[in-house]
Amino acid sequence: xxxxxxxxxxxxxxxxxxxxxxxxxxxxxxxxxxxxxxxxxxxxxxxxxxxxxxxxxxxxxxxxxxxxxxxxxxxxxx
Amino acid sequence: xxxxxxxxxxxxxxxxxxxxxxxxxxxxxxxxxxxxxxxxxxxxxxxxxxxxxxxxxxxxxxxxxxxxxxxxxxxxxxxxxxxxxxxxxxxxxxxxxxxxxxxxxxxxxxxxxxxxxxxxxxxxxxxxxxxxxxxxxxxxxxxxxxxxxxxxxxxxxxxxxxxxxxxxxxxxxxxxxxxxxxxxxxxxxxxxxxxxxxxxxxxxxxxxxxxxxxxxxxxxxxxxxxxxxxxxxxxxxxxxxxxxxxxxxxxxxxxxxxxxxxxxxxxxxxxxxxxxxxxxxxxxxxxxxxxxxxxxxxxxxxxxxxxxxxxxxxxxxxxxxxxxxxxxxxxxxxxxxxxxxxxxxxxxxxxxxxxxxxxxxxxxxxxxxxxxxxxxxxxxxxxxxxxxxxxxxxxxxxxxxxxxxxxxxxxxxxxxxxxxxxxxxxxxxxxxxxxxxxxxxxxxxxxxxxxxxxxxxxxxxxxxxxxxxxxxxxxxxxxxxxxxxxxxxxxxxxxxxxxxxxxxxxxxxxxxxxxxxxxxxxxxxxxxxxxxxxxxxxxxxxxxxxxxxxxxxxxxxxxxxxxxxxxxxxxxxxxxxxxxxxxxxxxxxxxxxxxxxxxxxxxxxxxxxxxxxxxxxxxxxxxxxxxxxxxxxxxxxxxxxxxxxxxxxxxxxxxxxxxxxxxxxxxxxxxxxxxxxxxxxxxxxxxxxxxxxxxxxxxxxxx
Numbered sequence: 133x134x135x136x137x138x139x140x141x142x143x144x145x146x147x148x149x150x151x152x153x154x155x156x157x158x159x160x161x162x163x164x165x166x167x168x169x170x171x172x173x174x175x176x177x178x179x180x181x182x183x184x185x186x187x188x189x190x191x192x193x194x195x196x197x198x199x200x201x202x203x204x205x206x207x208x209x210x
Numbered sequence: 211x212x213x214x215x216x217x218x219x220x221x222x223x224x225x226x227x228x229x230x231x232x233x234x235x236x237x238x239x240x241x242x243x244x245x246x247x248x249x250x251x252x253x254x255x256x257x258x259x260x261x262x263x264x265x266x267x268x269x270x271x272x273x274x275x276x277x278x279x280x281x282x283x284x285x286x287x288x289x290x291x292x293x294x295x296x297x298x299x300x301x302x303x304x305x306x307x308x309x310x311x312x313x314x315x316x317x318x319x320x321x322x323x324x325x326x327x328x329x330x331x332x333x334x335x336x337x338x339x340x341x342x343x344x345x346x347x348x349x350x351x352x353x354x355x356x357x358x359x360x361x362x363x364x365x366x367x368x369x370x371x372x373x374x375x376x377x378x379x380x381x382x383x384x385x386x387x388x389x390x391x392x393x394x395x396x397x398x399x400x401x402x403x404x405x406x407x408x409x410x411x412x413x414x415x416x417x418x419x420x421x422x423x424x425x426x427x428x429x430x431x432x433x434x435x436x437x438x439x440x441x442x443x444x445x446x447x448x449x450x451x452x453x454x455x456x457x458x459x460x461x462x463x464x465x466x467x468x469x470x471x472x473x474x475x476x477x478x479x480x481x482x483x484x485x486x487x488x489x490x491x492x493x494x495x496x497x498x499x500x501x502x503x504x505x506x507x508x509x510x511x512x513x514x515x516x517x518x519x520x521x522x523x524x525x526x527x528x529x530x531x532x533x534x535x536x537x538x539x540x541x542x543x544x545x546x547x548x549x550x551x552x553x554x555x556x557x558x559x560x561x562x563x564x565x566x567x568x569x570x571x572x573x574x575x576x577x578x579x580x581x582x583x584x585x586x587x588x589x590x591x592x593x594x595x596x597x598x599x600x601x602x603x604x605x606x607x608x609x610x611x612x613x614x615x616x617x618x619x620x621x622x623x624x625x626x627x628x629x630x631x632x633x634x635x636x637x638x639x640x641x642x643x644x645x646x647x648x649x650x651x652x653x654x655x656x657x658x659x660x661x662x663x664x665x666x667x668x669x670x671x672x673x674x675x676x677x678x679x680x681x682x683x684x685x686x687x688x689x690x691x692x693x694x695x696x697x698x699x700x701x702x703x704x705x706x707x708x709x710x711x712x713x714x715x716x717x718x719x720x721x722x723x724x725x726x727x728x729x730x731x732x733x734x735x736x737x738x739x740x741x742x743x744x745x746x747x748x749x750x751x752x753x754x755x756x757x758x759x760x761x762x763x764x765x766x767x768x769x770x771x772x773x774x775x776x777x778x779x780x781x782x783x784x785x786x787x788x789x790x791x792x793x794x795x796x797x798x799x800x801x802x803x804x805x806x807x808x809x810x811x812x813x814x815x816x817x818x819x820x821x822x823x824x825x826x827x828x829x830x831x832x833x834x835x836x837x838x839x840x841x842x843x844x845x846x847x848x849x850x851x852x853x854x855x856x857x858x859x860x861x862x863x864x865x866x867x868x869x870x871x872x873x874x875x876x877x878x879x880x881x882x883x884x885x886x887x888x889x890x891x892x893x894x895x896x897x898x899x900x901x902x903x904x905x906x907x908x909x910x911x912x913x
Contacts (some may be wrong), residue, residue, distance in 0.1 A: 158457075163258070165461040167288045168325055169701060173465075182497040186601070188705065195705035197588055201227020202702065208667035 137210065138204035139187065142177035146210070149174055154205035164202060168192045175208065229278040229310050230386065231301060234317030235329050235705040236284035237581070239345040243317060243371060244281040245718050246379055254722055263619075264309070271387030272380060276846035280311065286325070286704075288332045289427070291416030292625050302336055303424065313391060314340040321707050322351065330364060336420045339391035342368045343382065363471045367391070370389075373712065393525045403452040410445050414438065415676055427457065478769035488706040491585070500589050507582065508608075511573040513568055530558045548743060557736050557801070564727060567643050568720050570612040574605075575719055579711035584703055591701075597683045598690025600624065600701060603633040607682070612641035614871045616723075618878055628696040632689045634878055635676050635888055638866045639682035641675055644796040651800065652859050656852040678863045680721055700724050731870075738798060742791055743805055765806075779861065779897070780904040782843060792867040799862075800834075807837050851913045857904040865896035 136151055150173045153161050168191055178188040178195070185200035198206075211823050234240035244252070248267030265281040282301055283294040291294035300306050302314065318326035334340055342364055346352065352360070352370070361368045369385045372378045392837040404426075411422035415438065425442055426449065429502045449456060493499050534554060540546045577583045583605060592599030593740045602624045610617030614637045621637075624630040641649075653667050690696075761770075768790065769783030776786050791802040841849045866872070866889050875885040 161701070162289065162457055162461065163291065165458055165465075166289060166327065166328070168465060170462050170465045172469075178491070179495055179497075181495075181588050181592055182500065184595060184601075186494065186588055186591050186701070186703065188491075188588065190488075192322075194322045194325060195491070195707075197703040197705060199701050 136207040139177065139189070139198070139206045139208055140200065141174070142208070144179050146176055147174060147176045148208040148210050151209050154207060156205045160202065160205075161167040164190075164206070167196060192194060227276065227278060229280065229312050229313050231311040231313070232279055232281045232315045232317065233298060233302070233329075233333060234284055235286060235319065235322065235326055236704070237322075238284065238317045238319040238326060239371075239373065241281060241680045242285060242316045242373055242712050242715055243343060243345065244279065245715055246373070247279055247383070250721075252718075256727075266884045269383065271383050273387055275387055279315070280309065285329075287329060292432060292622060294622050299424075299429070302333075303340070303421065303429075312339070315343060315386070316340055317343045317345055319345045322704075324465075324468055324472065327364075327471070328464055331464045331467065334364060334366065335423070337418065339764070340366050341385055341388075341391060342366055344368055344370045346370050346372055359471075359475050363467075386908045399772075400460055401453055401456065403449055404456050404460075404481075405569060407445050407449040411442065413443075414441055438570050480776060485707065487581075487705075490708060491705070492581070494585050495588060500585075504586055504589055507577070507586075511570070511577075514573060515569045518569050519566040523562055526562055526565070530554060531563075547747070548740065553736060553739060557732065557739055561732070562647075564644070564724075568723065570643065571609075571616075571723060572716060572720060574609060575716035576711045578605075579709070579715060581706045581708045587703060588705065591703075591869065597687040598629070599633055599683075599686050600626070600629050601703065602701070603629065603686075605635050606637060607640055610637045610642060613642050613644070614638050614640065614868065615874050618871070618874050621878070625701070626696075628690065628694040631694060631879065632686050634875055635689060635884065636682040636686045638868070638871055638888065639678055639685060639864065641678045641863065642868075644868070647800050648862050649859060651834050651838065652850075652855040655838050655850045656855045658835070658839065674859060674863065681864070735797065735801070737800055738791070738806070742798070746787070746805055778905065779900045780851070780857045782849050784841075785849075785858065789861070789867070792862075792865075793869065796862070796867050804834070807841070809816070822897070853904060853912045856907070857900040860903050861896045861900040862897070864892055864899055866892040 137148070139148075142148060145180050150169060150171055152163055152171055153169065155161065173192065176190045178190065180187050181197070185195075186197040186202065188195060188197045232240055232244055244265065244267070245660040247269045249269070251269065252265060252267030255266070263283075266278065267281075268276050268278050270276055280300045280301070285291075285295035286297050287295075288299050288302070290299055297306070301309050301311060304311065314333055314336070316330045325634050342360075344352070344357065344360065357368055357370055358587040367385060367388075369382050370378060371382055391584035406420050407426060408422040411417065411425050412419060415422070415425065416427070426446060428446075451461065494503050534550065537546060537550050537554070575585070587604055590604050594600055594603055603621070605623070608617075609620050611661055617637045617640070618634050621630045621633045624633060649671060653670050657667050657670065723800045742765065745768075746763050748763060765787050766783070769787040772786040772790065773783045776789070781789070784803070787806065788799045788802045791798040839848070843849050872885040872889060875888060876882055879885070
């Protein structure tokens with residue numbers, strides 16, 4: 133197991149701390165950071181959308197849902 | 211920095227007619243504040259060149275000075291992700307003609323304090339005179355010391371606003387009428403490399419630091435050419451070489467400032483896990499129970515629309531009867547004919563369905579403001595992605611059950627162009643409420659009331675809606691597979707906290723829809739009804755001839771000319787005229803047939819079919835059906851047979867017969883290519899579909 137997990141590796145209800153955003157294309161990375169996904173921020177995974185690939189998290193006092201593709205490039209630490 | 215009591219507004223500003231831009235994140239309560247400020251003194255228009263709604267209004271300060279306020283679209287940040295968000299930034303930079311902004315009011319929401327503060331910091335970096343409103347409608351209040359700290363942190367005045375609180379509204383208006391306002395320092399340039407780049411651009415282009423930053427981020431404010439453009443690219447390249455992640459660094463620095471502020475003030479603990487929203491979402495977003503909730507909510511809405519709309523519809527019928535009764539007392543004249551048949555018969559039948567549309571939009575408003583809609587998007591994103599759409603396509607499609615036009619406008623929240631285009635293109639296949647009266651009347655003809663149990667009729671109607679919905683989704687899948695394949699956009703979705711919807715805000719929305727209908731749609735329908743009435747009454751047939759006077763009229767002649775084309779579908783020339791008039795708007799089919807067959811408004815008695823919804827139709831509709839049932843051709847055969855009605859229903863399900871929709875699609879897609887393609891393809895599909903149904907039905911021995 134690698135040292136870092138991605139957001140996809142979490143189980144529902146699990147909390148984590150954001151480590152870094154993998155270098156995907158610049159605009160995606162910027163958009164994710166603007167939402168508040170900056171290094172050191174705390175996240176709790178809530179659940180995955182049915183049949184789909186949205187993942188709901190708590191982030192900075194709000195609930196947000198991210199696409200699988202976006203969540204996959206976010207490295208976290210438990 | 212203590213905030214001094216507001217000084218009276220200076221005369222220089224009065225003569226200028228100070229204009230405020232109201233900005234904030236989605237769900238920040240911005241629109242509620244806009245409504246509270248302006249009341250009914252608001253207007254809705256469009257920004258030049260784009261169809262983003264421009265809401266603006268005015269209000270009087272406590273000193274009696276009239277101030278303008280512009281409600282800009284909500285956005286997550288000033289880096290645009292959709293056309294709605296792009297207009298926000300363009301307006302703030304003064305790039306939009308006829309839209310001047312002197313000062314900015316930025317709304318921050320206590321429920322999403324951190325993202326709100328991020329947005330506010332971005333706005334403050336524009337270095338315009340700014341005031342911040344802390345929307346504090348929740349129980350969780352900040353102490354006055356914390357508000358003071360927030361003021362110090364942002365460096366601009368902060369006003370606490372509570373919804374439905376007169377005192378806080380007056381305080382807000384006082385703040386807005388201040389003569390002068392502090393602004394943030396010009397540039398928060400985090401690194402030496404960045405501030406050097408900003409300086410270079412400032413020198414070369416003679417602009418403010420905020421504008422220089424916008425150039426650096428790739429926004430072309432002036433339409434640069436040649437030398438200037440090359441110079442800008444050179445500066446961008448050297449900045450990127452020196453500090454590759456300068457944009458990310460700026461974002462992180464803003465959040466670091468916010469984090470340290472939140473920690474120093476202990477503003478709140480992250481206690482979402484104990485919140486009501488969190489507990490509700492365990493059920494609402496549940497992979498099994500979530501669907502029950504979703505189905506329940508939308509079944510409830512459709513039932514509510516049909517059962518609640520009966521009452522205003524009855525009232526309207528009564529009203530029309532009154533007018534009809536009055537008109538009948540007038541001496542016979544051409545004018546009386548025109549008023550009775552042209553105006554009342556045409557417009558009246560359309561107005562009758564207005565309550566249904568308004569009630570549907572009331573429910574959509576409740577869902578939107580309560581916070582359920584993003585949850586529905588969350589649940590439906592998976593299924594909709596299977597047909598090449600995405601969760602955000604849901605609201606446009608839902609609105610399209612009322613009317614395709616607001617549906618198509620609602621696609622602006624979809625960031626990816628191919629998904630947005632697919633949603634726009636399929637929206638006309640979702641059965642809009644203008645088609646409902648046509649379905650109901652034709653079903654009434656196919657399944658006459660005393661003979662068929664009401665369940666069959668309801669079942670048939672549900673069938674029509676299901677088939678058209680499935681066809682629309684199938685079309686989306688086909689479009690995305692063959693015409694515009696492309697990878698699905700990355701999407702983020704915020705699930706705001708649940709809250710009680712503000713009835714006031716919904717009320718304003720409905721009022722606006724009603725106003726648009728009265729001022730734009732109704733005159734159009736009325737003009738068309740009058741023109742059509744003229745065409746179907748002139749030239750007057752000579753009384754010696756034993757024929758229907760309509761047959762010799764202009765409309766009759768057009769219909770007769772059209773007959774060979776539509777005969778294979780089972781229609782006669784009168785239906786042909788009806789279809790032709792539908793191309794202006796579908797509602798006109800009913801009003802046209804009303805004029806053609808001279809159907810008067812009903813007696814107001816209600817036919818009781820025993821079912822909850824469509825049984826209690828206004829009597830005029832069942833009367834309408836019976837008039838159609840009694841129509842015969844020259845050989846004494848019924849014109850409206852079950853088979854020809856079915857063929858007509860198929861035609862109406864699939865044909866795009868709405869000029870307004872075509873115009874909106876043209877505006878939203880930017881070219882005539884898509885509306886033309888849509889019009890022809892859907893027309894051909896409808897024609898062929900109706901042809902197959904009629905001819906196959908005949909071959910199988912149905913009539």
